[in-house]
Amino acid sequence: MLFLRLFLEFFKTGLFAIGGGMATIPFLYEMSDKTGWFTHADLANMIAVSESTPGPIGVNMATYVGYITGMNAGGTALAFLGALTATIGLITPSVIVIMLVAAVLKKFSENHYVNSAFYGLRPASTALIAAAGITVVITNLLPINDIIEKGVLAVNWQGLILAAALWVLMNKVKFTKKLHPIVFIGISAVVGIIFSMN
Amino acid sequence: MKLLFDMFITFAKVGVMTFGGGYAMLPILQREVVEKKGWATEEELMDYFAIGQCTPGVIAVNTATFIGQKKKGVIGGIFTTLGVVFPSLIIISLLAGVIEAFSHIEIVQNALAGVRVCVCVLILNAVVKLFKKAVVDKWTTGIFIVVAIGALFLPVSPVIFVILAALTGIVLKSLGGKRE
Numbered sequence: 166m167l168f169l170r171l172f173l174e175f176f177k178t179g180l181f182a183i184g185g186g187m188a189t190i191p192f193l194y195e196m197s198d199k200t201g202w203f204t205h206a207d208l209a210n211m212i213a214v215s216e217s218t219p220g221p222i223g224v225n226m227a228t229y230v231g232y233i234t235g236m237n238a239g240g241t242a243l244a245f246l247g248a249l250t251a252t253i254g255l256i257t258p259s260v261i262v263i264m265l266v267a268a269v270l271k272k273f274s275e276n277h278y279v280n281s282a283f284y285g286l287r288p289a290s291t292a293l294i295a296a297a298g299i300t301v302v303i304t305n306l307l308p309i310n311d312i313i314e315k316g317v318l319a320v321n322w323q324g325l326i327l328a329a330a331l332w333v334l335m336n337k338v339k340f341t342k343k344l345h346p347i348v349f350i351g352i353s354a355v356v357g358i359i360f361s362m363n
Numbered sequence: 364m365k366l367l368f369d370m371f372i373t374f375a376k377v378g379v380m381t382f383g384g385g386y387a388m389l390p391i392l393q394r395e396v397v398e399k400k401g402w403a404t405e406e407e408l409m410d411y412f413a414i415g416q417c418t419p420g421v422i423a424v425n426t427a428t429f430i431g432q433k434k435k436g437v438i439g440g441i442f443t444t445l446g447v448v449f450p451s452l453i454i455i456s457l458l459a460g461v462i463e464a465f466s467h468i469e470i471v472q473n474a475l476a477g478v479r480v481c482v483c484v485l486i487l488n489a490v491v492k493l494f495k496k497a498v499v500d501k502w503t504t505g506i507f508i509v510v511a512i513g514a515l516f517l518p519v520s521p522v523i524f525v526i527l528a529a530l531t532g533i534v535l536k537s538l539g540g541k542r543e
Contacts, residue, residue: 177522179419179420179421180419180420181419181521181522181525182419182420182421183417183419183420183525184416184422184493185416185421185422186421186422187486187489187493189421190486191514191521192521195520195521206479209478209479209482210462210475210478210479212482212485212486213475213478213479213481213482214455214458214459214462215455216482216485218451218454218455218458219378219379219380219381219382219450219451219454220378220379220381220448220450220451220454220455221378221381221388221421221422221423221424221447221448221451222421223420223421223423223424224378224421224423224424224447224448224451225451225454225455228448228451228452228455228456228459229455229459232455232456232459232460233459233463236459236460236463241460244456244459244460245456248452248455248456248459249452252448252451252452255420255421255424256420256421256424256428256444256448258419258420259418259419259420259421259424259425259428259444260424260428260440260441260444262418262419262420262425263415263418263425263428263429263432263440264428264432264437264440266414266418267429267432267433270410270414273414274410274413274414274417277536278533279417280536281532281533281535281536281537282529282530282532282533283417283529283532284502284503284532284535284536285503285506285528285529285530285531285532285533285535286525286528286529286532287493287496287497287503288497288498288503288504288506288507288510288528289506289507289510289524289525289527289528290493290497290525290528291490291493291494291497291498291507292506292507292508292509292510292511292514292524293510293511293514293521293524293525294486294489294490294493295490295494295507295511296510296511296514296515297486297514298483298486298487298490299515300515301479301482301483301486302483304479305476305479305480305482305483306480306483321480324476324480327477327480327481328480328481328483328484331480331481331484332484332487332488335484335488336488345382346481346485347382349481349484349485350478350481352481353477353478353480353481354474354475354477354478355474355477356477357473357474357475357476357477357478357480358470358473358474358477360473360477361469361473362473362476362477362480363469363472363473363475363476
């Protein structure tokens with residue numbers, strides 16, 4: 166039953182996440198809230214691992230979520246089954262949709278309604294990822310509930326400084342701008358260890 | 364059968380070499396599928412990639428399905444798709460097992476805390492990049508603001524926003540169509 170639900174949740178993600186791997190993130194947050202299969206902190210770790218390993222990010226995240234869900238349900242034996250179920254769930258809608266679209270290939274990309282739908286879909290998809298991003302920031306850097314209770318001390322100042330430094334390195338410094346995300350993830354891990362960030 | 368196996372292996376190779384998002388895959392597909400195997404032309408690949416971006420799901424998977432089905436029908440599409448996800452299944456399962464086994468150690472927790480900060484910045488960068496392409500006028504700005512606020516404060520599934528945004532796009536373009 167769990168595996169059927171896992172399949173269906175990822176089928177839904179595959180069907181409605183539009184515009185690449187990052188677009189799956191809002192759906193994974195919803196899944197976490199709804200099912201409790203994994204936590205928000207788990208999810209942030211999954212995003213980092215998915216960015217720093219081979220394979221498309223969306224597929225990597227599905228595999229990771231499936232693995233953790235299976236493992237929580239029944240140890241390592243079920244973990245791989247979970248990974249397989251989630252991944253197959255994610256790709257099934259793609260396969261079906263592409264098979265249908267392939268039949269009308271030219272007409273599809275030139276269709277007025279398809280293009281109009283995407284005019285609305287693109288900003289919505291971006292907004293969903295932005296909202297998920299804000300949730301990630303609140304969880305890790307600005308824990309609002311703690312700040313209301315304990316004041317500015319609850320702000321993760323070390324984290325904010327690291328985030329600002331990373332942003333500058335990724336966007337403004339000529340020599341580091343082109344580096345692969347894995348480099349920044351590695352640097353962040355080392356900084357986390359040195360300053361005992363947890 | 365031999366061709367199907369070859370398709371699986373070739374796309375597994377593409378999967379291993381795709382580091383990051385679907386866009387990282389394009390030069391690799393050009394080399395492996397167009398130049399080495401001749402399974403699609405350069406133009407076909409660009410078409411598939413463009414359509415892969417405006418169909419649901421992961422772009423890399425969509426493109427793989429397209430090339431497979433063009434070459435060998437439905438069964439071909441299934442083999443290339445399984446090929447492209449195969450490395451992720453193996454690598455992530457191994458890594459997830461290792462990370463879970465060591466996650467209670469303090470040094471690993473500290474490293475992961477640092478990594479989560481980096482994830483915030485990576486998502487921010489992705490949003491900025493997508494924003495520039497998606498938010499092009501006052502209507503798309505409006506859709507962005509409404510969906511962002513709705514997603515933050517309403518307990519509504521992203522599915523609802525996606526469906527409403529597609530309909531809004533069609534309505535806006537139909538109303539404004541005559542002027543353009």
